[in-house]
Amino acid sequence: xxxxxxxxxxxxxxxxxxxxxxxxxxxxxxxxxxxxxxxxxxxxxxxxxxxxxxxxxxxxxxxxxxxxxxxxxxxxxxxxxxxxxxxxxxxxxxxx
Amino acid sequence: xxxxxxxxxxxxxxxxxxxxxxxxxxxxxxxxxxxxxxxxxxxxxxxxxxxxxxxxxxxxxxxxxxxxxxxxxxxxxxxxxxxxxxxxxxxxxxxxxxxxxxxxxxxxxxxxxxxxxxxxxxxxxxxxxxxxxxxxxxxxxxxxxxxxxxxxxxxxxxxxxxxxxxxxxxxxxxxxxxxxxxxxxxxxxxxxxxxxxxxxxxxxxxxxxxxxxxxxxxxxxxxxxxxxxxxxxxxxxxxxxxxxxxxxxxxxxxxxxxxxxxxxxxxxxxxxxxxxxxxxxxxxxxxxxxxxxxxxxxxxxxxxxxxxxxxxxxxxxxxxxxxxxxxxxxxxxxxxxxxxxxxxxxxxxxxxxxxxxxxxxxxxxxxxxxxxxxxxxxxxxxxxxxxxxxxxxxxxxxxxxxxxxxxxxxxxxxxxxxxxxxxxxxxxxxxxxxxxxxxxxxxxxxxxxxxxxxxxxxxxxxxxxxxxxxxxxxxxxxxxxxxxxxxxxxxxxxxxxxxxxxxxxxxxxxxxxxxxxxxxxxxxxxxxxxxxxxxxxxxxxxxxxxxxxxxxxxxxxxxxxxxxxxxxxxxxxxxxxxxxxxxxxxxxxxxxxxxxxxxxxxxxxxxxxxxxxxxxxxxxxxxxxxxxxxx
Numbered sequence: 001x002x003x004x005x006x007x008x009x010x011x012x013x014x015x016x017x018x019x020x021x022x023x024x025x026x027x028x029x030x031x032x033x034x035x036x037x038x039x040x041x042x043x044x045x046x047x048x049x050x051x052x053x054x055x056x057x058x059x060x061x062x063x064x065x066x067x068x069x070x071x072x073x074x075x076x077x078x079x080x081x082x083x084x085x086x087x088x089x090x091x092x093x094x095x096x
Numbered sequence: 097x098x099x100x101x102x103x104x105x106x107x108x109x110x111x112x113x114x115x116x117x118x119x120x121x122x123x124x125x126x127x128x129x130x131x132x133x134x135x136x137x138x139x140x141x142x143x144x145x146x147x148x149x150x151x152x153x154x155x156x157x158x159x160x161x162x163x164x165x166x167x168x169x170x171x172x173x174x175x176x177x178x179x180x181x182x183x184x185x186x187x188x189x190x191x192x193x194x195x196x197x198x199x200x201x202x203x204x205x206x207x208x209x210x211x212x213x214x215x216x217x218x219x220x221x222x223x224x225x226x227x228x229x230x231x232x233x234x235x236x237x238x239x240x241x242x243x244x245x246x247x248x249x250x251x252x253x254x255x256x257x258x259x260x261x262x263x264x265x266x267x268x269x270x271x272x273x274x275x276x277x278x279x280x281x282x283x284x285x286x287x288x289x290x291x292x293x294x295x296x297x298x299x300x301x302x303x304x305x306x307x308x309x310x311x312x313x314x315x316x317x318x319x320x321x322x323x324x325x326x327x328x329x330x331x332x333x334x335x336x337x338x339x340x341x342x343x344x345x346x347x348x349x350x351x352x353x354x355x356x357x358x359x360x361x362x363x364x365x366x367x368x369x370x371x372x373x374x375x376x377x378x379x380x381x382x383x384x385x386x387x388x389x390x391x392x393x394x395x396x397x398x399x400x401x402x403x404x405x406x407x408x409x410x411x412x413x414x415x416x417x418x419x420x421x422x423x424x425x426x427x428x429x430x431x432x433x434x435x436x437x438x439x440x441x442x443x444x445x446x447x448x449x450x451x452x453x454x455x456x457x458x459x460x461x462x463x464x465x466x467x468x469x470x471x472x473x474x475x476x477x478x479x480x481x482x483x484x485x486x487x488x489x490x491x492x493x494x495x496x497x498x499x500x501x502x503x504x505x506x507x508x509x510x511x512x513x514x515x516x517x518x519x520x521x522x523x524x525x526x527x528x529x530x531x532x533x534x535x536x537x538x539x540x541x542x543x544x545x546x547x548x549x550x551x552x553x554x555x556x557x558x559x560x561x562x563x564x565x566x567x568x569x570x571x572x573x574x575x576x577x578x579x580x581x582x583x584x585x586x587x588x589x590x591x592x593x594x595x596x597x598x599x600x601x602x603x604x605x606x607x608x609x610x611x612x613x614x615x616x617x618x619x620x621x622x623x624x625x626x627x628x629x630x631x632x633x634x635x636x637x638x639x640x641x642x643x644x645x646x647x648x649x650x651x652x653x654x655x656x657x658x659x660x661x662x663x664x665x666x667x668x669x670x671x672x673x674x675x676x677x678x679x680x681x682x683x684x685x686x687x688x689x690x691x692x693x694x695x696x697x698x699x700x701x702x703x704x705x706x707x708x709x710x711x712x713x714x715x716x717x718x719x720x721x722x723x724x725x726x727x
Contacts (some may be wrong), residue, residue, distance in 0.1 A: 022523075034144050037541045040298040040463070043178030044545055045218050049300055056328065059337040060430050063542060065328070069216055072328075072546040074426045076433075079541050 017052060017066065018081035025053040028068075028084030033082045041083075045069030052085065108528055117281045119206040122161075123227055125195055127219055128212035129547050130175030131238040133157075133211050135268035136173040137559045141278060156189070156201075161277070169274045169281050172204060194229055206232040206278065213237035214248060220306035223259060229291050233261045234280040240265040240273060248318025248681075255313035255554045258292070269553060285356055323420075324548040331423045341427045344420070345446070348411050352450065356481075367396040369694060384674035385596075386584060393640055394580025395573065401451070402565060403482045407548035408450035409564045410557065412443070417552035422544055435524050436531025438464075438542040441471040445523070448478035452686045453566055455694055466537040470530045472693060473703050476686050477523035477679065479516045481637040486677050487515055489639055494670040511674070518678045522710065579633030579684070580640070585643055595676050599645055618676065618712070619669030619719045631682045669727050672719035680711035 009055045020026055031038040046052070055067040063074045074083045099438035112621050126132035140159025157173040175186035189198065196203025211219035211225050216237070218290060226234055237243075237250060243265075256263040264276035292305070331337055371392050378384040415421045421443055429439030440462045455475045462468040493542045529539075586604040599605060607629065608622035613623050623645045631638035639657075646660040665673060681687065681704045690700040 022205070029535045033541070037543070039299075040178075040183065040541075040543055043218075044543065047299050050303075055325075056332055057334070058332050058426050058429075059334050059341075061334075063426055063429055065332065065426070065546060069218055070320070071218070072320075074422075074429075074542070074544040074546060075427070077541045084567070 014079045014084055015087050016067045017075075017083040017085050018077055020054045020085065022057050022064070022088060024087065025051055026087045028052055029084040029086055031083055032051075033079070037079075041073075044073050045071050046073075046083070051088065109626075116165060117163060117167055118283065119169060119204075119232070119281055121170045121172065121202045121204045122206045122208055122281070123172045123174055123176050123190075123196070123204035124208045124210065125190060126176060126238075127178050127212070127222055129218065129375070129545065130176070130210050130215075131268045132210040132213040133173065134175060134553070134556050135236065135238060135266075135274075136171065137556055138268050138271060138274065140171055158192075161281070163278055163281060165282075170202070171208075172201065177222070179222060180229075194231065204231065206234070206280075208280075209233055209235050210238050210268075211235065213240050213243040213250060213368065214246065216250065216310050216315055217303065217307050217317065220309050221302045224293050224302065224305060227259055227261055234277065234302050235259060235261050235263045236273075236276070237263065237265045238268050241267040241270055243318055246318030247322060250310070250314045250315045251313045255309065255315075258309050285422075295604060304594075313562070321548055327549050328423070328546070331420065337423075337427055341424060344424070348408075348415075348446070349449070351411055351638035352407050356404035356407045360400050361401060361409070364396070364400050367392070367399060371396070382588070385580070385588070389644070390539065390581045391577065392585035394577040394584075399569075399573075401481055403567055405451050405454070406561055410455065412447060413557045413560055414552045416443075417550070417557065419547045419549040421544050423490060429511065429544075433542075436536075437467055437470060437526040437527055438462075439544060440542070441467060444471055444475060445478060448475040448480060451482070451568065452476045452680055452683065453477070453568065453689050456686065456689050457567070459693065463543075464537055464541075466531075466535040469694060469699060470527055470535045472690055472699070473530060473706075474523040474527050476681055476683065476703070476707065477526065479519045479678070480635075480683075482683065483515075483677055485636050485639055486631075487512060487674060489658065490661070490670050490674055493661045493665050509643045513673060515678050517542055518675070522679060526706075579630065579637060583630050583637070583641060583644070585678070599647065604645075607723050617719070618672045618715045619723075620667055620673065621664050623664050624669070624673065626677070628682075631677075632680075633682075633684045635682045667724035668719050671722045672715045675718040676711045676715040678711075679707055679714055 015026065017026065021050050028046055028050050030048065031041065031046075047069065050069055053067040055065045055072055057064045058074065061077070064080065065074050065077045066080075112338040124132060124136050134522050136157065136159065139161045140157075156175065159171050159173070160168040161171050162168050172193060174190045177187045179187065179713040180191050181187050191319065192198040193201045194204060194207065207226060207229070209223060211223060223235055231594050235256075237252070243249070250265070250267055262276070264273050266273035266276060267272070331340055333340075356519045371388055374392060375384060375388045378387060412421070415424070425442050426441035427439075427715065428442040432438050432441055441459070443461070444455045446455075447458050448610050452475050455478070459468045459471045459475075461470060491508050491511050497504070497506050497508055501508050502512050507641070583604065586607070587602050589603040590597060590601075604626050605622065608626040611625045611629065612620075612622045614630065620628070623642065623696055626645060627638040627641045630641040642661065642664075643657055661670075687704060690703060691697055694700070
């Protein structure tokens with residue numbers, strides 16, 4: 001059962017934060033994880049509707065550092081795959 | 097750019113610095129990393145103490161703030177919280193204290209809310225919740241100096257009008273604007289009702305509300321300093337990040353051993369000097385012996401560890417305040433994940449190389465309860481500084497100093513290093529076993545906020561070190577002192593005609609002979625048995641005990657004690673003793689702190705039994721195997 005919730009991804013999840021490459025960004029849409037973890041992320045600035053940038057990847061590619069709402073937060077790859085985003089195209093991201 | 101922050105810092109508060117406080121007890125609330133503790137330290141200085149609320153593991157500081165009039169207001173520093181959701185223990189404590197339902201805490205009659213002025217879009221959400229509680233509130237927008245440096249700004253006047261509370265821009269580090277606190281405490285103006293509070297529950301709405309409040313106050317957060325990004329591109333670099341991490345860890349240990357050991361030795365010499373003086377000043381007899389051998393030696397055995405422990409915490413404190421520890425947690429996460437833990441366990445485990453007591457207190461940053469307990473359970477396997485004098489003594493007595501790997505690395509160094517590896521390996525194995533069985537957790541998430549890099553401030557480092565020193569001396573010290581006195585009494589009983597018995601007839605020898613059958617399979621005799629028993633109070637106590645049993649002062653006659661040990665142990669028994677010390681939970685203070693942090697006796701007792709069984713079995717195996725090769 002370990003990590004179970006992180007593997008089960010509903011079909012409605014198109015793009016996730018985990019799919020974005022370093023330097024890309026997306027608009028936060030939804031969480032697929034226990035309520036308590038989602039709340040913690042929201043407290044740290046992961047509010048649906050905000051833009052998240054993949055700031056950098058740590059040694060070994062995991063965890064990665066995301067920039068959101070003026071702060072930087074490190075998340076593991078598996079948790080990143082449970083956060084739905086709408087990817088922003090390069091020009092779109094620049095305009096924002 | 098030279099607009100002094102302090103001028104606009106006090107608004108809607110009449111400028112009266114003198115007068116009697118209108119509040120008696122004020123709670124200091126704020127999110128983590130907003131500088132709440134720095135502010136609390138600046139306001140209260142050394143007039144503070146640490147405490148635990150009954151029934152919860154959340155620690156809190158109380159202190160008093162002295163007004164110009166000389167009157168004092170009591171301040172309660174509450175744990176850092178992002179919101180007031182009673183699901184988390186920290187947030188429940190905060191809510192309970194504010195509502196006055198926390199036993200042992202006075203109900204506060206006002207709140208000082210500390211927010212990071214550079215993060216208002218997030219932090220104002222908490223302001224909405226706190227203000228909704230209805231107590232008089234002062235909102236401090238902290239780190240105003242950094243906000244200004246990063247090109248951000250905020251107008252406090254419109255913000256105060258919107259929130260219906262006094263608002264001040266301050267810097268807890270420089271002290272700018274803090275007059276607002278004194279002003280708030282002596283004369284709170286009548287404030288209008290807040291114009292609009294957010295609808296709680298919908299995070300999107302809350303944040304929109306916060307942004308709206310900010311924009312009405314012309315809020316501009318400023319940019320993250322460029323050098324934080326530049327430093328991260330080095331410290332979190334794919335290749336160099338790991339290399340720098342390794343260098344930092346080696347440097348931490350190097351500092352502790354190269355500076356801490358001589359400092360401990362020096363302190364030991366001083367304490368011994370005092371012991372000699374005491375012995376000559378006091379009249380000879382029972383009292384003399386009690387004071388010198390019972391009390392002073394007992395206290396001394398605690399104090400000698402202080403330099404190393406303080407040094408470790410100074411180094412860790414510098415790393416923490418600079419922001420590097422958060423990066424270290426990110427880098428170590430991948431490795432920690434392999435044993436089922438996460439990067440947040442790394443910091444406590446590093447501290448455990450100094451002392452398990454503060455390490456276990458440091459596990460509070462781990463949100464996941466099971467991960468936290470697993471970390472608490474494996475921390476005492478790390479080679480703490482109390483094991484070092486024991487290792488040193490036994491190794492010096494039994495291991496010949498001959499080169500093993502080239503001329504530099506000798507047999508003694510190899511044995512010492514093996515003991516470090518042994519403890520670490522057992523910690524890893526235990527973590528793996530726990531995390532795949534009783535402490536398996538489903539919702540593991542590693543979420544680590546990376547604060548900007550900044551220079552550590554000596555004052556806040558100093559206050560924290562004092563805190564640690566106090567905790568160590570009083571929590572660990574009282575236990576060790578008690579055991580030394582008990583041990584002393586047992587060696588002096590039963591008395592014959594007012595004379596202490598020969599050591600072989602003393603009460604302690606009887607205890608030793610009683611347990612001898614149990615430890616004979618490990619190659620230990622009754623004297624080692626007594627030493628072991630005494631070491632369950634604290635590991636290093638065994639040295640003083642062996643000294644007492646052989647009538648040798650371990651300090652002045654270290655060689656003589658090593659010779660005497662050879663009559664107690666065979667080389668195989670010595671190896672068995674080292675292995676026993678690597679694994680056994682011989683530390684009353686650690687047990688006390690585990691009991692407090694886990695809120696009951698279940699975990700400390702399980703941990704004690706587990707570690708003792710592991711130590712016994714491993715020690716037995718080490719004895720039998722060594723016997724095959726080395727008689």
